[in-house]
Amino acid sequence: MAYLGTGALLIATVLAVYGTVGGVLAVRRRDGALAVSAQRAAYMTVPAMGLAVLALVIAFIDHDFSIRYVAEHSNRAMPRIYTWVAFYAGNEGSLLFVAFALAAFAGISMAMVTRRIGSQRTYANAVLMALLTFFLIVLLTLANPFEQLAVAAVDGQGINPLLKHPGMFIHPPLIMTGLISVSVPFALAMGALLSGRIDDDWVDAGRVWGLVAWAMLGTGLLLGAWWAYTILGWGGYWAWDPVENAALMPWLGLTAFIHSIMVQKRRGMFRMWNIALINISFALGNFGVFINRGGPVPSVHSFGASTLGWVFLAFLGVTLVLSFGAFFWRMGLLKSARPLESMLSREASFLVNNLLLLAIAFITMFGVVFPLIAQLFVGRELSIARPYYDAVNGPLLLALLALMGIGPLLPWRTASWAAVRKVVVVPGAAAGAVLAVLLIAGMRGVPALVGFGVSAFVAASVLQEWARGTVARSRQARVALPIAFTQLMAANRPRYGGYVVHLAIVLLAFGIVGSSFFDLEKDVVLRTGERAALGDYEVEFVRVDTTNFADRTERVATVNVYRDGQFLTSMGAWQGFYPSFQMISTRSAIRSTPKEDLYVLFSEVQSDGQSAVFRILVNPLVWWMWLSGPVLILGTVIALWPARERAMAYVPSPARRPGDPQPGGAA
Amino acid sequence: MHAARVRSSLRILGIVSVLLLGLLAAAPAQAQAPTLTPDQEARANALAKQLICPVCPGETLDQSQATIAKQMKAIIRERLAAGQSDRQIVDYFVSVYGESVLAQPPRSGFGLAAWLVPPVVVVAGLVTALVVLRNLRRGRAAATPPPAAESPEALRPYLDMVDDELARDGDEPRDGAPPVRK
Structure with missing residues (x-):
């Protein structure tokens, strides 16, 4: 063999x-x-x-x-x-x-x-x-x-x-194929540069493969979060660990790319910018591989010391120099086909979207390398972990979310303020209503209020787009509303698929805001029969069962859960000790509902043999985050689904540059 | 992968826990130790998010399953019960483990750079974007037909029909070929 x-x-x-x-x-x-x-x-x-x-x-x-x-x-x-x-x-x-x-x-x-x-x-x-x-x-x-x-x-x-863990069957291959598949749109852009034929021919294929890579990375990231949530036992799903960041950065770059490429597809603008973006995404992907393969940054994912990291660093450097070399060589050919008409247009909003995404990617990268810089140049040992990223990236992510609500409402080319005011009425009212309810309900905390308000705005703006389009179509074609809705979706897949993805992002934001600002946690030691209270819940420690297997010793702690004194359910929190690895693996007991998750981690049995240490958390709205995964995939499939008449947008056509067959749309 | 690093940090842990055996014996039931007021509980949780577990780089105390992290959490609780301020507790850990125990760099000295760079990046990006947008707009007079007259229809690109219309009068093909309709 x-x-x-x-x-x-x-x-x-x-x-x-x-x-x-x-x-x-x-x-x-x-x-x-x-x-x-x-x-x-x-x-x-x-x-x-x-x-x-x-x-x-x-x-x-x-x-x-x-x-x-x-x-x-x-x-x-x-x-x-x-x-x-x-x-x-x-x-x-x-x-x-x-x-x-x-x-x-x-x-x-x-x-x-x-x-x-x-x-x-x-x-x-x-x-x-x-x-x-x-x-x-x-x-x-x-x-x-x-x-x-x-x-x-x-x-x-x-x-x-x-x-x-079931997630491990899909998460690593998805991240790996996602990272490597950025090579395809990159190669297409390079093909356009090297051949000197910088018309928009590469754009359709580049968009399709950019989306494929984006969806794989995105799904891979979500699955990784789910794996971390169920198995790492700290009750969270995203730690801003260097390797998580390494996979997030190219995903951010690709998110910018799949939006901005729509401007080129639709309006023939941003030609230089799109090629620069895909170069950046590719470089960020290589940076990710470098960090992953034993780079100089300590991380949960490191494979241990390995010289491979440096090989990939060299690879990153060489590809970066060559790709931008080609870019500058051909820059003169990359003029936009037409100028920007207005600052208040979808084109301009896409540019702001790109700016925010790249800023987040850059800041994240800066956070990853900052401890290294501090050590090399000032000789100080400084760390950068979750609180830093939350503080610096949080506001930018919120701004991005807000833009997601406004951008799609702007038409191509130019808009008047009056017209914009008209389309933001409904989403604005929705956001206002949500804010009012939350304030009356006694919620304070500004970041959380803003987060929920903006989420409501985006959701309402997407629903408004659908509703208006459906009603208009149904009137015009004289068909029933459900049929009109399907026809609408089918008629402009990149746009309406994109809206489905936007809804997925809203679900994700909803879950992240809920679980970041309203989580409860408690470390407790319980004797058998003893109860600990957290939020509305009471957790009673019943017993521990130990079973020996060839490769591991399993312990399952059974707990009874009560809410307001009523027995709710019985759960088993699992842990296994693997002697050959000198390693303990845990599987938390999670009772997941749309409102909140009750999360019980069994960490150890005390030396007296009678009591055990638990970590109990109540994580609101996490359920919605996992729901966003399938929705995101659905939206991407809709956006990618080939048009009926033309199997793929880049099938040969009598016109050298066909008119725009799929107008509009935030991809 | 998570696994390998967890494994290696467990190995370090083995060494550390031998060194800390004395401490271990002193803290048999860490989480139980002192009973805290709800306010102190909240502060204990907040502090655990601000400090890094020394043997598992990048993980804060609340994330880490390492023994030393559990012990540090126990120390936080003891000191809170003893009436110490958050500041005093953080300073204590810095004096033991050095600055790298802080999950975010201090807002002074070189650490300040970490806090200044992100806003500078965002502002620089915004300025660049504005300049680029203005340049793009300046080219406007050169080649475009004037924008279509503003009508409610032009602002409602919800229908294919409208989109196609836009495509016809706005997106004139670059090579003179007739626009292809779906």
């Missing part, structure tokens, strides 16, 4: 190098046959990488402990299903996963981009193959998953128990 895997990687390397060099030469020499051949070589990297992946999977299933990676990340006792997780549990395997995903995305995207964009596509493909070559060389030299042990191990070390 080891030879098969390494062999497959070697073949893929040869193909990728050929795809890169052949592609560049093909455009230089105007050699169509060579271009086709380079493209085919790129397609062939997919089965080659697939073979390498298969070899590692088989090695895991066969318990081939002569391979170091298999011995370090699995054992005989491990259920087969965890092969999927073990595969990317370490550096080598996750790099192989990333490289395979890159090859697959390159193949799929290039197959979908038609010949029409000729030399742009050939260059884009060459860029993707160059990136793949880099990963393959790292795999073959520094992190070969097929490296063999001098003496085969009898049994492996097993899988890290923290990874035994």
Whole structure:
């Protein structure tokens, strides 16, 4: 298996190098046959990488402990299903996963981009193959998953128990594929730059793949938050940990990109800016990989000390210099097709949106590296953790949320103040009503009030857009309201899909504001039969059951929950001790309702054997955060759904630059 | 991944907890220790969010499951019960573990830079955006037809019909090809 895997990687390397060099030469020499051949070589990297992946999977299933990676990340006792997780549990395997995903995305995207964009596509493909070559060389030299042990191990070390969570089946691969798939829109932009054909041909494909990467990263982040909430046992979901930040930053960059690309698609403006944005997003993604692979910043996610971090830092530097080099080289060609007409227009609001998103991304990055700067230049040990990010990013996130309510109400090109006043009446009234109710209910705290008020404004503005559109359509086409609504959604998918995503963000904001400002928490020690009160709840410690397994000792603390003296439910808070890892893994007992979560973490049994330590939290509105995940995916699918008449917006068309088939819309 | 780092920090923890065995014996039932008033409870929770667990970088005390974090929380409670102010308690931890125990840099000295950079970035960004927008607007006279007359319809791009109309009179194709209608 080891030879098969390494062999497959070697073949893929040869193909990728050929795809890169052949592609560049093909455009230089105007050699169509060579271009086709380079493209085919790129397609062939997919089965080659697939073979390498298969070899590692088989090695895991066969318990081939002569391979170091298999011995370090699995054992005989491990259920087969965890092969999927073990595969990317370490550096080598996750790099192989990333490289395979890159090859697959390159193949799929290039197959979908038609010949029409000729030399742009050939260059884009060459860029993707160059990136793949880099990963393959790292795999073959520094992190070969097929490296063999001098003496085969009898049994492996097993899988890290923290990874035994359903979220772990999806979260890491989504983050990894999300980070790497930024390469596709990046390569398309580079293709446009390198070929010197800076018309808007790359825009449709760039938007689609930007959205794909954005949705994967976004879902991955949410799943990671859910995993942290259920398993890390501190009752929170987002810690502003350096690696969380590293995945958040490219997501912010992409969020800016998928908005601003709509301006180019619709109005032919922001051409330079969009290319700069995708370069930035790509660089932020690489920064994320750098932090993730043992960079200099301590984090929960670090794989421990590893020289790989520096390889990725070099990669980040080189790609940054090259991409912006190409950008400045072609800058003269990137003029906007038309000027901005008014500061009060959707174009301008998109620019402010971009500014806020990039500011948040930059400040987050600054927070990650600041302790390092302080240490290197002033020799002071300073830390930056959650309270700092909450303080500096919180207001910007609120501003962004507010803009999400106002921006979509502005028309393209220009608006009058009178017209704007007219459309903000309903959302403004909704926000006012919510504020009034909250104030009467006795809520004070300014940030929370603003947060809820702005959320209400955005939700109302989206609903108003839907309502007006539906009513107008139903009158005009004389159809019933539900039909009019579906037709409306179908007629302008990027816009209405975007609104669905905006609703998802409102749900998320609702949950974050609720759980950040109104959570209750308490650490308690309870004897059996004793109760602790928190909020409306009382938690009674019933008993602890201990069970021994081959690889772990499980303890389940049973608690009875009462509300206002009434018995509500019985829950089990779980913890497992894994001797081979010297590690305790916990699974909190959570009673989740739309109003609030009751969260009980069982942390330890006291030495007397009679009492146990618990951490109890009441987290309001967290339920809504998890709901936002499916809504976000639904919205993205709607936005991406290809139009009926034209399979993808960039299918060949008689007009070189077709008129705008899908007008408008906040993506 | 979380896991590896948790594992390594647990290893450090092992060493630390051996060193702190004495302390451990002294605090058998940490969370139980002194009974606090609701106000003090709230302050204890707030302080736990402002201090970092020394062996698990980046995690505040309330996030950390490490033994030392539990002990530090116990110390916070004891000192609160003894009537100390938040300031005194924070200063105590800084004197033991150094400035890096603070979850956010101090608003003085070099730490101030951490607080100044974000607003400067936002203001600089805003100024740049304004300049860019103004430049974009200045080019306006050069090439565009005047904006369509303002009518309620133009402000309600809810219908395809309207959007198409906009596309027709606003988005004239750049290469002279006729606009493609859906």
